[in-house]
Amino acid sequence: MRQRLGRECLYVPSCRLGLYVALRHWCRPGGRILMSPVNDDVIFFVVLAAGLRPVQAPLRADDGTLDTAAVPESVWCGLSAVLTTxxxxxxxxxxxxxxxxxxxxxxxxxxAAHAIGTVVAGRPVGSxxxxxxxxxxxxxxxxTGGFLAVADPAAREHLARARDALLAPARLSAELAYGLRPYAEAGVRGLRLTGAARAALRLLGREERTDIRMALRPDELARALSLSPSLDAxxxxxxxxxHSYRLVPGRLRMRRTQRLLARLDERLTAHLRGxxxxLDTPWAAPRPGPAQPLFRVPLLVEDxxxxxxxLARHRIPVGYLYDPPLDVYAGDRFTDASPAPAAAAxxxxxxLPVDPLRAERVAAVLDRAGVRPARPPRSAPGRAPARVPADALRRRAWHRSAPGG
Structure with missing residues (x-):
């Protein structure tokens, strides 16, 4: 990762722990941080744990990225930091x-949890x-696992001490569960028992999410806020x-992570191809510039x-949904609402975020099912529309005129 980014990197057991360490190092408690409202709720709670007030940013409707032009000057003036997604x-x-x-x-x-291979303006995301x-x-x-990359190499030692102070000792049970989990999940999928497994978790009271967003538990959250900054709270x-996001990684975990990381370039090539x-299908919004090896491709569909x-009928899962936006989910008790929320909503x-490694099957299923594409709202005044190469426009025209397109 140091070679990829040209920056000093620190291993962390999880991205969320790395983010907490970074927030505590660079942001004073009580500050306000601009972030995306279409984001994992875990990240929202990590920001709160660091003692910060989330400020939800306007987004572009076509790809969910931050719309800097739509952030009012009055919001910029009150910020202590910006967090990209x-x-x-x-x-x-x-x-x-x-x-x-x-x-x-x-x-x-x-x-950069989703963007380990993305490049912008000739530089990797994260630099x-x-x-x-x-x-x-x-x-x-x-x-499991992640990295915290820093621009100032001198900060690494302090960050490493902060990370170590938050770590929990490795547990043999956690290591065994980590080693067995891929085989157990493969068995459940192979026997088509995913629904039954989820029902069993609900029956046992072990299911942490019953919807896209986890339960907010506002009264408990308010009590936790009174103790922030505190990851424990x-x-x-x-x-x-x-649950292992703070555990010291064991040997099994590290060996498997190293083996998979060694194949990252191969994986990124496959993601880019998918x-x-x-992006050549009618459900994809036009994008300027070359394609990136996206972690998930957000197709835009009416229903x-x-x-x-x-897709589920063909055993193709859809995950990493973030609906409703965080300002709707948490309310003004815990966050500042976006000044222009319509595009994010x-x-x-x-x-519809789909795995690019399943690109051919996804396209075939959506085509056969007659899924209709959704068209993003028009850009706000003064904003240039996304530029689309002429060959891409021709491909889209063919898709829309083809049977089932």
Missing amino acids: NLYGSADPAPELRARCDRSGIPLLED FGEASVFSLSKHTGAG FDSWARVDM TQRL RAAATAA WFARHA
């Missing part, structure tokens, strides 16, 4: 954000901010979907529930 691997406008943060004298932090966090649970499929929210295929059901409702 790079949702599904689509790059937020890092050069613009870097310039704006420099003018305001505030840090830029990059969440613009004071710090950036990466996840090895995503493109590599390791299901927010542990029940921060650990959802990954992304290119999906996401119907599209999800059609539209994107959250219509985005």
Whole structure:
């Protein structure tokens, strides 16, 4: 990762722990941080745990990236930091954000969990901010681990001490569960028992999410806020979907992570190939510039529930949905609402994030099911529409005129 980014990197057990360490280092408690409202709720709770007030940003409706032009000057003036999301691997406008943060004298932090292979303005995502966090649970499929990359090498030692102070000792049971999980999941999928497994978890009271968003539990959250900054106070929210996020990694975990990370370039090539295929379908919004190896390709569909059901019938899962936006989910008790929320709400409702490694099957299923594409709202006045190469326009015209297109 140091070679890829040209920056000093620190291993962390999870991206969320790395983000907490970065927030505590660069942001004073009580500050306000601009972030995306279409984001994992775990990240929202990590920001709260660091003692910060989330400020939800306007987004572009076509790809869910931050819309810097739609952020009012009054909002910029009250910020202590900016946190990018790079949702599904689509790059937020890092050069613009870097310039704006420099003018305001505030840090830029990059969440690159979905964007380990994305390049913007000739530089990798994660090389613009004071710090950036990466996840090895995503493109590599390791299901654990991450990196905290920093612009100032002198900060690494302090960050390492802060990380170590938050770690919990390795547990043999956790290591065994990690080693057996891929085989158990493969068995459940092979026997088509996914629904039964989820029903069993609900019956036992072990299911942490009954909907896209986890339960907010506002009264408990308010009590936790009174103790922030404190990761311990927010542990029940921060650990959802990954209870090992603070554990010292054992030998088994590290060996598997290293093996999968060694194949990252091969995996990125496959993601790029699948992304290119999906961007040529009628459900993809036009994108300027070359394709990127997206972690998920956010197709835009009129009826996401119907599209999800059609894919499920062919055992193609849809995950990483972030609906409703965080300002709707949490309310003004816990966050500042976006000054222009309509585009984020539209994107959250219509985005169908699909795995580019399943590109051919996804395109075939959606085509046969007659899934209709959704068209993003028109750009706000003064904003240039996305540029689309002429050959891409020709391909789209063919798709729309083809049977079932």
